[in-house]
Amino acid sequence: MQSLAEVLDGTPDEPSLILAEKASPVLYRKTLLHLACALALHLRKVGLKPGNVVTLLLSNTPEFVIAFFGITLARAIAAPLNPAYRREEIHYFCNDAGTKLLLLSEGTRAEDAAKGLLIPTLRMKLQYPSESSAAGTHELELLGACNQPVKIAAFPSSSNVSKPVEHQLGPLEDGPRGDDVALLLHTSGTTSKPKAVPLTHANLVASLANTMSTYEMQPSDRSLLVMPLFHVHGLMAGCLVPLAAGGSVILPAEGRFAASTFWRDAVQHQATFFTAVPTMHQILLQRSEADYPRDTPPPLRFIRSCSSPLAPAVLESLEAAFGVSVLEAYAMTEASHQMTANPLPKHGPHIPGSVGTPQGSVRLTILDSHCEPVEQGHVGEVCALGPNITKGYVGRPEANKEAYAGGWFHTGDQGYMDDKGYLHLTGRIKELINRGGEKISPVEVDNALLSHPSVQEAVTFAAPDNMYGERVAAAVVLDRHPSNAAAAIADIKAQVSEPIAAFKVPEDIFICKSIPKAATGKIQRRKMVDVFIPDAS
Incomplete structure (x- = not known):
């Protein structure tokens, strides 16, 4: 892959998004492809230029996925935010990013919070076949502050859904390039103001390739998405990885994690994996006696844990309760998500307490405070290199100087490599x-x-x-x-x-x-x- 455009290539009539709460739950790949391309054309038509930032205030819905691809296909930059943010938070992040357009859903807290900001707003609503004026098709309704609604139908007669994405873009002769920034995310800012992290198409597709290889992703794979799409964990591992492999994504009701319906959705829609933070795993574990369907389990190949440490005792209890390998990984926003992971069982042991080995094109080293490598087994700062890693924070020269000292990206995490090449994290240096x-x-x-x-x-x-x-x-x-x-x-x-x-x-x-x-x-x-x-x- 050279850009995110190729994520949408594949078999047109295969499912892409599976909507757990809908009577007609499947959004096929050809539907997602056309709506994204049509949105890209519309955004260009209303004045969006390559390199402009579009902030998404959307939950885990088809609208988010369509918007993300539409923005990036138009060579603009998607900047997802938590739709639960207050006005002051939205104002800060939009100003810091230089947002040119806000995309959100009608009737949400985000719509009220965005009022008063001097940024054009576009509200999105996907109309399903049972609701649509054109029977059997999906329509995307777009409504600006002072405009009449614009409706984009899924399949105009001129569309040839068997062609690659680039051919769907028509007038957009300058499709996305590898060095275009596709995604802008902010770090959590626990020790300072949040830093803006730009990730290019090349960064993201490198990470997708690494992660697909780690888990041997296939078109038959289905992810049950429980992590928020405004976070790199949910967007990359939970959504884009299965789509890039030709698989599909199951979106739970109301677009959020609900332990009470988790296993029902996993069984009904045949989830083959899910990725989550330890907190979610612990909730599922606490409810496992009552909730887990032991007689009719879902066809899970593995369970993935990432974004914070998973205690070995919890990992072992999860495997005992659900009868499937739990594979811990290590990732961060600046690396377009995954850097290391424990392997699938057939490729080697997965070690409780370890986050695994470097994956794909990622290189890893442990350095001391003088940027010198430490001996194997000794503790130091985890540092990385690879095509998945951002080239630097936006407008933060001092932070960049510190983060890339000695030619390696400094993660701020402390850890050591064991004699098998597995990474063990011992905590954030500043924590x-x-x-x-x-x-x-x-x-x-x-x-x-x-x-x-x-x-x-x-x-x-x-x-x-x-x-x-x-x-x-x-x-x-x-x-x-x-x-x-x-x-x-x-x-x-x-x-x-x-x-x-x-x-x-x-x-x-x-x-x-x-x-x-x-x-x-x-x-x-x-x-x-x-x-x-x-x-x-």
Whole structure:
């Protein structure tokens, strides 16, 4: 592949999107292809130019997928945002990106939040065959602030859906190129203002090729999409990877993860894999006794975990409950998602606690603070190279100088390579707990806490301390509310003190009903002090 245009090539009459809540649930590849191409032509017609940024405020819907391809086929840049953002957040990200157009759905919180922004807005609505004026076709309705609705039908008589995507674009003679920026995402910004990460078509197709190779993706594969499409994890591994392989994507009802209907959708639509963050896996595990359909399981080939560490105890419990390999991977926005992964069982062992080996064109090294390689098995900063990695943040020269010191991309993660070439992460460098000079990995303490049978979720973090500077604290979710919290905490500390040194055992343990998380399900350690020890600041 040279650009994302080729993701839509393939067998026209095969499913691309499967909509779990619809009576006629299948959106065929030819439908997606034509609607995306027609949208690209319309965007150019209303003045969108190559390199312009289009912000998407859409949930996990067919409209998002159509919009993403339409924008990138028009050589513009897609900048997805969480549609739950407030006006101030939308304003910040749109200004930072230089947004020229907003795409959103009618009647959502995002529509209200976007009001007052001096940016043209286009509302999108996909009309299905039962709703459409043209029987048997899909139509995309587009409505601007001062315009009459424009309807794009799926199959005008002039369309030849058997031809490659480039032939569908007609007047768009300058189709997407490898060095065009296709996607603009912002980092989470836990330690500074979020940085804008530009990813080109070449970056994205390199990552897609690496990931498809890792999991041997085939046209028969179906992803059950539970990660949000505004996050690189959901967009790449959950959506574009199966589509690029000629497969399909199952979109749950209301476009979001719902544990209560997860296995029903997986069985009904024959999901072959899903990828999620550990929090989602733990929720499915907690409900497995009641929910998992042991007599009629879905045809899962593997379960993928990514975006934050998966405790070995949880991985082993998942495999025991669902009877399929759980493969942990390591990824980040700047690398167009995946860098390393545990292999499919036939290609080697998958090691609990490890995120696997470098995949495809990705190169990896462990460097010390002087940008020198460390010995095998020693801890240092994980650094990477490859065609999937961005060339630099937008407008952040100092950040780029730091991130690319020594010619490698510095991930900010600490870890080591074992004698089999598997990467083990020990935490974010800026999240390490410094207790009187002792550097403590919060991931190691998380794993110790999760080995306790009553602990369902755990997050370890640094709390301010007058004597040591920082002390170890943790928040935990238990399988049931304890009748005696002090006794429960004492029991947890006693068990945790077996696998880890005494100075690593959390001095403060907070029992809570749920652990605060970002919209993607990731835990943000640096914000835990504000939640559990508000007087510290």
